Amino acid sequence: MSVDTHKETRQFQTEVSQLLHLMINALYSNKEIFLRELISNAADACDKLRFEALSDDALMEGEGELGIQVEYDKDTRTVTVRDNGIGMSRDDVINNIGTIAHSGTREFLSRLTGDQKKDAHLIGQFGVGFYSSFIVADRVTLTTRRAGMGAEHGVRWESDGSGEFTVETVEKAGRGTEVVLHLKKDEDEFLDEFRLRHIITRYSDHIPLPIAMRKRDDDGKALDEWETVNRASALWTRSKSDISDEEYKEFYKHVAHDFEEPLTWTHNRVEGRQEYTSLLYIPKRAPFDLWDRDRRHGIKLYVQRVFIMDDAEQLMPTYLRFVRGVVDSNDLPLNISREILQNNRLIDGVRSGSVKKVLGLLEDLAKKDPEEYQTFWDAFGRVLKEGPAEDYANREQIGRLLRFASTHTGEATQNVSLADYIGRMKEGQDTIYYITADSHTAALHSPHLEVFRKRGIEVLLLSDRVDEWLVSHLHEFEGKSLKSVAKGDLDLGDTETEEEKKAQQEAEEQVKDLLPRIQEALGERVKEVKFSHRLTDSPACIVLSEDEMALYMQQLLKQAGQNLPDTKPVLEVNPTHRLIQRMGEETDEARFKDWSSLLLDQAVLAEGGQLEDPAGFVKRLNTLITHG
Numbered sequence: 001m002s003v004d005t006h007k008e009t010r011q012f013q014t015e016v017s018q019l020l021h022l023m024i025n026a027l028y029s030n031k032e033i034f035l036r037e038l039i040s041n042a043a044d045a046c047d048k049l050r051f052e053a054l055s056d057d058a059l060m061e062g063e064g065e066l067g068i069q070v071e072y073d074k075d076t077r078t079v080t081v082r083d084n085g086i087g088m089s090r091d092d093v094i095n096n097i098g099t100i101a102h103s104g105t106r107e108f109l110s111r112l113t114g115d116q117k118k119d120a121h122l123i124g125q126f127g128v129g130f131y132s133s134f135i136v137a138d139r140v141t142l143t144t145r146r147a148g149m150g151a152e153h154g155v156r157w158e159s160d161g162s163g164e165f166t167v168e169t170v171e172k173a174g175r176g177t178e179v180v181l182h183l184k185k186d187e188d189e190f191l192d193e194f195r196l197r198h199i200i201t202r203y204s205d206h207i208p209l210p211i212a213m214r215k216r217d218d219d220g221k222a223l224d225e226w227e228t229v230n231r232a233s234a235l236w237t238r239s240k241s242d243i244s245d246e247e248y249k250e251f252y253k254h255v256a257h258d259f260e261e262p263l264t265w266t267h268n269r270v271e272g273r274q275e276y277t278s279l280l281y282i283p284k285r286a287p288f289d290l291w292d293r294d295r296r297h298g299i300k301l302y303v304q305r306v307f308i309m310d311d312a313e314q315l316m317p318t319y320l321r322f323v324r325g326v327v328d329s330n331d332l333p334l335n336i337s338r339e340i341l342q343n344n345r346l347i348d349g350v351r352s353g354s355v356k357k358v359l360g361l362l363e364d365l366a367k368k369d370p371e372e373y374q375t376f377w378d379a380f381g382r383v384l385k386e387g388p389a390e391d392y393a394n395r396e397q398i399g400r401l402l403r404f405a406s407t408h409t410g411e412a413t414q415n416v417s418l419a420d421y422i423g424r425m426k427e428g429q430d431t432i433y434y435i436t437a438d439s440h441t442a443a444l445h446s447p448h449l450e451v452f453r454k455r456g457i458e459v460l461l462l463s464d465r466v467d468e469w470l471v472s473h474l475h476e477f478e479g480k481s482l483k484s485v486a487k488g489d490l491d492l493g494d495t496e497t498e499e500e501k502k503a504q505q506e507a508e509e510q511v512k513d514l515l516p517r518i519q520e521a522l523g524e525r526v527k528e529v530k531f532s533h534r535l536t537d538s539p540a541c542i543v544l545s546e547d548e549m550a551l552y553m554q555q556l557l558k559q560a561g562q563n564l565p566d567t568k569p570v571l572e573v574n575p576t577h578r579l580i581q582r583m584g585e586e587t588d589e590a591r592f593k594d595w596s597s598l599l600l601d602q603a604v605l606a607e608g609g610q611l612e613d614p615a616g617f618v619k620r621l622n623t624l625i626t627h628g
């Protein structure tokens with residue numbers, strides 16, 4: 001087979017150029033991380049090779065000892081990171097280096113502000129990887145050969161980071177990848193033995209592969225002998241007491257490809273019927289692609305310390321997709337595939353054990369450090385809310401982790417637990433009340449809250465998209481049922497005083513002919529018209545039945561193209577309201593019809609619904625304002 005060896009010059013994807021420029025500025029104060037990133041990539045490449053070699057021993061090419069080398073050369077002013085991992089083919093290089101596979105890159109770039117500190121955080125979230133080389137280098141040469149391909153299939157990639165790169169096919173005897181950084185003028189600090197060793201032990205001690213540097217003679221001359229400078233033992237296999245927080249944190253950055261420290265973690269060795277070790281982390285911040293279904297970097301699965309796969313989604317349910325870390329099983333076969341993982345009893349056991357650990361970890365965090373828990377909730381609460389639907393068996397425990405906004409403070413921050421709510425319940429109240437709406441403000445101002453305000457009963461304000469889904473699966477918590485204040489009949493027990501009952505009756509009596517008149521005026525548009533016990537300030541509201549979806553959700557699903565049966569709401573009117581009393585005095589039937597329509601339409605609007613005939617609504621409104 002002839003080999004295409006020509007040298008070609010290509011442009012970076014526009015986003016890469018932009019990112020490089022911003023990254024170099026934003027991360028300059030943290031420039032040493034380039035070494036961590038390159039070592040991390042090298043370690044991943046070795047893991048991948050070890051795994052692929054399980055089914056194709058030839059890939060090892062007779063050299064089974066995997067490792068990473070770091071060296072520097074003062075004369076050429078270069079730092080080199082070398083691995084004998086899986087390597088890359090010419091196509092791999094073009095696809096992986098020079099483009100960003102991340103979805104949402106453009107949106108990400110648009111969020112950068114130019115403020116260095118903020119941008120550094122964002123870029124960290126996004127993942128800097130290989131490109132961080134350009135923080136310290138003005139030319140980077142990557143030479144690589146994919147394991148199993150002949151020496152003539154080596155590839156050299158080179159760029160000065162300014163917009164273009166070249167790719168050519170070269171001879172490369174050993175498999176794997178070598179990255180040579182030609183340092184910028186002022187970066188001589190990295191041509192220093194002590195400095196490099198220090199960075200390696202600081203950031204990469206936990207990498208389970210030897211990272212070696214050349215031995216030197218007394219004059220500092222590099223010898224042809226190498227010595228390992230990191231501990232090179234898989235962190236999770238060591239005993240907890242032997243691992244410092246610093247090491248846990250650095251390991252997290254490696255597995256999660258995160259720039260920031262994790263919020264917390266749990267490290268467990270399970271013995272008995274099944275043997276496995278798990279080291280699971282909760283990140284501080286939602287990664288850039290949390291909402292992306294194709295996101296990578298979930299849980300890494302190892303079998304007896306051999307890397308099997310990234311993002312083993314079978315090990316964590318979707319509602320815990322933010323968890324990062326490692327599971328290392330002693331029982332699974334080494335040749336396990338994704339397909340086998342799907343229906344594997346052992347995997348099911350590991351998964352339910354890991355879920356318990358994560359939920360326990362979060363519960364502990366919530367108890368011990370509410371502030372940190374709030375950080376977690378703000379980042380991942382919306383994901384965790386998928387839990388009760390997905391993981392029915394653990395719904396009580398998930399229920400304890402939920403946080404909501406509430407009328408107790410009226411603020412948008414979701415910081416009220418169901419237990420807090422229960423603790424503040426009125427005497428005789430045995431229901432947890434909530435309202436769902438498409439924004440916090442809409443929830444807070446809903447007419448349905450009026451009577452609750454009057455009686456001092458707290459209502460949870462739910463305005464995340466996932467909330468309707470959540471409450472349709474979480475019917476009760478600690479023996480108290482959850483109920484929407486906008487659906488079904490409202491029974492506030494004996495919280496109404498005799499006086500209030502009397503006033504209501506009298507008001508109803510005064511306008512008692514009104515209900516059949518409104519019903520007739522609205523015809524098929526409503527199921528029923530009733531006097532309301534919910535309202536104090538508003539003239540009317542819409543009430544749905546228990547099993548109906550809130551109007552704003554119906555709207556949303558319809559927009560997304562779903563066919564929903566038309567629902568007819570119940571219209572409740574407030575007999576004490578001036579508008580209703582005024583309608584009682586209206587003798588002109590055409591005008592009465594307009595009033596009725598207006599009443600229904602404004603109630604629909606307050607509910608976040610959409611009007612079938614908005615122009616008609618505006619016209620009626622204007623007519624009644626001017627002639628009413």
Ligand SMILES: Nc1ncnc2c1ncn2[C@@H]1O[C@H](COP(=O)(O)OP(=O)(O)OP(=O)(O)O)[C@@H](O)[C@H]1O
Nearest residue numbers: 041042045087088096097127128129130131177257
């Ligand atoms: N030493 C290496 N050996 C083999 N492939 C590599 C090596 N370094 C990088 N790659 C390939 O290039 C891809 C891009 O690397 P890069 O460091 O830019 O991002 P990443 O590691 O995938 O993710 P992140 O940006 O989150 O760090 C990697 O996913 C890998 O496929």
